[in-house]
Amino acid sequence: MLYISTYMINEYVTTSSIQTKKLGALLAEELSGGEIICLAGDLGAGKTTFTQGLLKGLKIKGPYTSPTFAILKEYKLKAKSQKLKAIFHIDAYRINAKDLLEIGFADFAGKKNSVTIIEWPEKVHKLIPTKALWINFQWLSEQERKITLSSKKER
Secondary structure (H helix, E strand, C coil): CCCCCCCCEEEEEECCHHHHHHHHHHHHHHCCCCCEEEEEECCCCCHHHHHHHHHHHCCCCCCCCCCCCCCEEEEECCCCCCCCCEEEEEECCCCCHHHHHHCCHHHHCCCCCEEEEEECHHHHHHHCCCCCEEEEEEECCCCCEEEEEEEHHHC
C-alpha cells in the first residue's frame, strides 16, 4: 500500500517493468476520485508502464497504450458500484495549456468521479492545481528507475 498524504515525498526504486506496474497498481488502491496525477520524467523512464499498472489495478480492460498521438484517452469503469466512472490519460508532450483547455480539461480534471493522469505535465504546468500528485521517473541504470511521489508544494 502507498500512503498518499497532502504533504509527502516517497521514493521507490524499481528494477523491472513488472515492479513499475505493481507500483502503479498499488496507487490505484488509494484512489478515491478527483485526483490529478502528474507523471514527469525522460522519454522511456516508465511513465506509461506505471500508468498501465494503475489502469490494471483499477480493473480497466486493456490494451493500455500511450495517448501520444491522440493526446487524450478516456477509460470508462464499468462497475456500477464504483465511485470512479472514468480515467483520463493525457500526453501533453505536443500541446500547451490552451490546447488542453480546448479538449475539455476543465470539464473533467479534478472531478470527484474521475482520475486524470498527465504525462509531460511541465508542458501545461499553469493548469495543474496545487493538490496534484507529482510522480517523477528517473533513470538510474538500464534496468533501475527511481520513482518519487510528492505533493506539488514540495517540488
